[in-house]
Amino acid sequence: MSEHHHKETFVTKYIFSQDHKMISKQFLITGIFMGVIALFMSMLFRLQLAWPEKSFTIIEAFLGNHQTDGIMNPDIYLALVTIHGTIMVFFVLTAGLSGTFSNLLIPLQLGARDMASGFLNMISYWLFFLSSVIMVISLFVEAGPASAGWTIYPPLSALPQAIPGSGAGMTLWLVSMAIFIASSLIGALNYIVTVLNLRTKGMKMTRMPLTIWAFFVTAMIGVVSFPVLLSAALLLIFDRSFGTSFYLSDIFISGEVLHYQGGSPVLFEHLFWFLGHPEVYIVLLPALGITSEIISTNSRKPIFGYRAMVMSIIAIAFLSTIVWGHHMFISGMNPFLGSVFTFTTLLIAIPSAVKAFNYVTTLWKGNLQLNPAMLFSIGLVSTFVTGGLTGLVLGDSALDINIHDTYFVVAHFHLVMGVSAIFGMYAGIYHWFPKMYGRLMNKVLGYWHFWITIICAYGVFWPMHFIGLAGLPRRYYTNTNFPMFDDIANINVLITIFAIVGGVAQILFLANFFISIYRGEKSSQNPWNSNTLEWTTPVEHIHGNWPGKLPEVHRWPYDYSKRVDPNDDDSDYLHGKDFVPQTTPLLEGEDSS
Amino acid sequence: MLALFYIFIGVAIGVSFWQITRILNLRSSIANDEDNSKQGKYALLFLVFLYAMMIYCLIAMNIIMLPESASVEGEHDDILFDITFWLIGVVQFAMQFLIFYFTFKYRGNKNNKAKFYADSHKLEAIWTITPAVVLVVLIGYGLWQWNNVMDLSDEKDAIVIEVYSQQFRWDARYAGEDNMLGYGNVNFIKGINTMGVDMSDKNSQDDKQVTELYLPKGRKIHFKFRSQDVLHSAYMPHFRAQMNCVPGMVTEFGFTPKFTTEEMRLQSEVVDKSREINKIRKAKGEDPYEFDYLLLCNKICGASHYNMQMKITVVEQEEYDKWIAQQPTLSSVITQ
Numbered sequence: 001m002s003e004h005h006h007k008e009t010f011v012t013k014y015i016f017s018q019d020h021k022m023i024s025k026q027f028l029i030t031g032i033f034m035g036v037i038a039l040f041m042s043m044l045f046r047l048q049l050a051w052p053e054k055s056f057t058i059i060e061a062f063l064g065n066h067q068t069d070g071i072m073n074p075d076i077y078l079a080l081v082t083i084h085g086t087i088m089v090f091f092v093l094t095a096g097l098s099g100t101f102s103n104l105l106i107p108l109q110l111g112a113r114d115m116a117s118g119f120l121n122m123i124s125y126w127l128f129f130l131s132s133v134i135m136v137i138s139l140f141v142e143a144g145p146a147s148a149g150w151t152i153y154p155p156l157s158a159l160p161q162a163i164p165g166s167g168a169g170m171t172l173w174l175v176s177m178a179i180f181i182a183s184s185l186i187g188a189l190n191y192i193v194t195v196l197n198l199r200t201k202g203m204k205m206t207r208m209p210l211t212i213w214a215f216f217v218t219a220m221i222g223v224v225s226f227p228v229l230l231s232a233a234l235l236l237i238f239d240r241s242f243g244t245s246f247y248l249s250d251i252f253i254s255g256e257v258l259h260y261q262g263g264s265p266v267l268f269e270h271l272f273w274f275l276g277h278p279e280v281y282i283v284l285l286p287a288l289g290i291t292s293e294i295i296s297t298n299s300r301k302p303i304f305g306y307r308a309m310v311m312s313i314i315a316i317a318f319l320s321t322i323v324w325g326h327h328m329f330i331s332g333m334n335p336f337l338g339s340v341f342t343f344t345t346l347l348i349a350i351p352s353a354v355k356a357f358n359y360v361t362t363l364w365k366g367n368l369q370l371n372p373a374m375l376f377s378i379g380l381v382s383t384f385v386t387g388g389l390t391g392l393v394l395g396d397s398a399l400d401i402n403i404h405d406t407y408f409v410v411a412h413f414h415l416v417m418g419v420s421a422i423f424g425m426y427a428g429i430y431h432w433f434p435k436m437y438g439r440l441m442n443k444v445l446g447y448w449h450f451w452i453t454i455i456c457a458y459g460v461f462w463p464m465h466f467i468g469l470a471g472l473p474r475r476y477y478t479n480t481n482f483p484m485f486d487d488i489a490n491i492n493v494l495i496t497i498f499a500i501v502g503g504v505a506q507i508l509f510l511a512n513f514f515i516s517i518y519r520g521e522k523s524s525q526n527p528w529n530s531n532t533l534e535w536t537t538p539v540e541h542i543h544g545n546w547p548g549k550l551p552e553v554h555r556w557p558y559d560y561s562k563r564v565d566p567n568d569d570d571s572d573y574l575h576g577k578d579f580v581p582q583t584t585p586l587l588e589g590e591d592s593s
Numbered sequence: 594m595l596a597l598f599y600i601f602i603g604v605a606i607g608v609s610f611w612q613i614t615r616i617l618n619l620r621s622s623i624a625n626d627e628d629n630s631k632q633g634k635y636a637l638l639f640l641v642f643l644y645a646m647m648i649y650c651l652i653a654m655n656i657i658m659l660p661e662s663a664s665v666e667g668e669h670d671d672i673l674f675d676i677t678f679w680l681i682g683v684v685q686f687a688m689q690f691l692i693f694y695f696t697f698k699y700r701g702n703k704n705n706k707a708k709f710y711a712d713s714h715k716l717e718a719i720w721t722i723t724p725a726v727v728l729v730v731l732i733g734y735g736l737w738q739w740n741n742v743m744d745l746s747d748e749k750d751a752i753v754i755e756v757y758s759q760q761f762r763w764d765a766r767y768a769g770e771d772n773m774l775g776y777g778n779v780n781f782i783k784g785i786n787t788m789g790v791d792m793s794d795k796n797s798q799d800d801k802q803v804t805e806l807y808l809p810k811g812r813k814i815h816f817k818f819r820s821q822d823v824l825h826s827a828y829m830p831h832f833r834a835q836m837n838c839v840p841g842m843v844t845e846f847g848f849t850p851k852f853t854t855e856e857m858r859l860q861s862e863v864v865d866k867s868r869e870i871n872k873i874r875k876a877k878g879e880d881p882y883e884f885d886y887l888l889l890c891n892k893i894c895g896a897s898h899y900n901m902q903m904k905i906t907v908v909e910q911e912e913y914d915k916w917i918a919q920q921p922t923l924s925s926v927i928t929q
Contacts, residue, residue: 078895078896155823155840156824156894162760162823249842250841251840252782252822253760257779257782263841264839264842266839266842299707300701302710302711330836332836332844338739339740346735347728349724350721350725357720361716364710367699368629369701370628370700385689385692386689398736398742401670401833401835405826406891445613447628447635448612458643466654467657469657471828471889473890475899478899479899482902486873486874487870491654491657497601500598501605504606505605508612515613520622521622523622558711560709561706561709566709578706578707
């Protein structure tokens, strides 16, 4: 590889780059940009929820003709929650998280020169970029962007008569998502091929870091489920534009009967959630993989139960594809199906519990290096437990009847997949920033960022459970028309204050991130004393990752604090230090874990 | 409150800028023993904060929660919910303790060594089997209750009522003397026949269209839901009842009201909640609130989704009989 030094221009290096490290940075920056938009939207609609009748200059300034005297209109409220959800789930936590770290780490941690196809990898990013641009453009459509909720259930999403956002806004949404799905699929195929074929000598599947396992399995779920969403979106496009009736039937709106006959919205719900639920794990598994690596490294201990962790990832991935119906208990589908989906859904609790317990056991008797990345990983375990437990309530069909679509659900999924995945992403950024930019991020800002964020995350989402238990439906523009909800007005104010402080605090991260790119402390080759292969590459990026031959792997990645006498905690380190890189050959008689 | 909010923003931004400029000049990036010690202690403080907040919310927000189930079928929902809630509550408190206490206890130090502990099949077996056993109980009870609620097959005595949704209102149709609803379809919508009832169907003649639900206490109600435009969801939280209304199909749900509206107004949880609400309403100069059962829309359906409701009144059987007798039949209202 290093023989042919072809000359790089600015365009081939920074724009149409085929180098996985550059593509990873492109994914990250685009993801952060989209994340800022979506976060800002959430702060706007939190203002509306806390002070529904108050006028705000900021709303007047940003919402144009969608507000009256600084009070947002109901249509744009729905549009904001829709786009907030769409961007966060797909653009930030799928592309921004998976795209960034799969691209960065799969070749580096496996000892590969690059992805299997650098060209497809580049295409994958630019399709994502294109879909992001289209999604942002859709915000400026006159009638407003898509506003049928991020789940875009027809008929609401199919009929512009039903809501103005279902006109041009919805068209752009669908086009953007179709392109996004293409990007995701190309990326996922590339990841799978790379993991299966380009592992360096000695890197058996059972020696892969848990990050790679997570990315690999995530890519497989993506390949299985994203095409289904694509077909769902295509059929919806047909219904909207070509007069077919896949999802629509017997509709009377704006004084006339429409021609649609024989379709069913429930079909759409099935197709949507066949992606929609695995999507939760597409978002979460990479975060869990990143966390496994970071917790082990910073605990200076092997991850507890490596095999169980791998099995859990696979079990969660498998189960995730057969639980989609738990979003549809009360959709009108056969109650018997509800029973089946309750059963499979609650089964997911088992591998999830195994993972949580294994994380805690990894912390036990560790020598915890509390770097910001480590704190975010610990934060992930905390929010994953808090949010995961309420899944036992929601997954039980009998209980779901009464809390379905209330704020209890909003609190649950924000904690278990939103906050957890974002924490995983932050952890990954703090940890691998030196690998991306050759510099380290500032730790003091990192600490501030972490503590403010976790306090605000709990401040927002813990009280939100109780609003849901009071019976308050989600996606209400205001609840002032229901005197029975008057007593939660104060809680809404409290939540909004936490949300805004937490949102504004992300400036700490943004400043730290962008300034550290240029001014951060120069990183050494292996700043966290880690075992994995990416830390054997030079700090300055080079094509092909390793200057000479590819490294050879002799052991699993978690030999931290390995002792001369495995049963004696006071004995010396076997290799003289508390970490043993994967490239270190086994000593004679050394037990390979 | 608004002033407070602006102050918060101001403080947050001020602190950010001050910190950012100050801190970025400190070139420190990797945690040392001092950081570990500090952050470990913060983890302990955070644990205290988390416990305080969880407990505070559990106690202080108890009053805003829904009162006990007003339907017979919902009783087991409440029991199942209590069991689940206690269970996850205990696990939540225990796990959060372990996570943040370990962070504190094992905070790093140059002189410490981590324990090399890679695996224990015994431990893993314990935390695979324990959740599995607990889940069997929850799933078993849950499925039994789900079948209870969803099974509407042998309800000969049930009153059949159609709940009809459109942007942005609810209507209802009682099945009348024959307890059979006439066929309905959007093609029949015309003039005052707003629910699209086929008046050539003999079952339609004695149906009664109303804008508010009256239900007799102690009788099973068999609801059939329709929608004429987009998805809606008929959510009756006090009865632990909810079902989507889907254009093109009829969906069903059933329950038996347990308390009349009057009885519910005297129920202690409702009295407490109403008192709190009225304190707030009085301060704002609004009319006092009196408890009523409600049907809310709980599936995003358009601009006025947030204001799509119907009042439900539960009365004794005699009163219900009187009320239903007063309602005109469709055949007397709609002339073809």
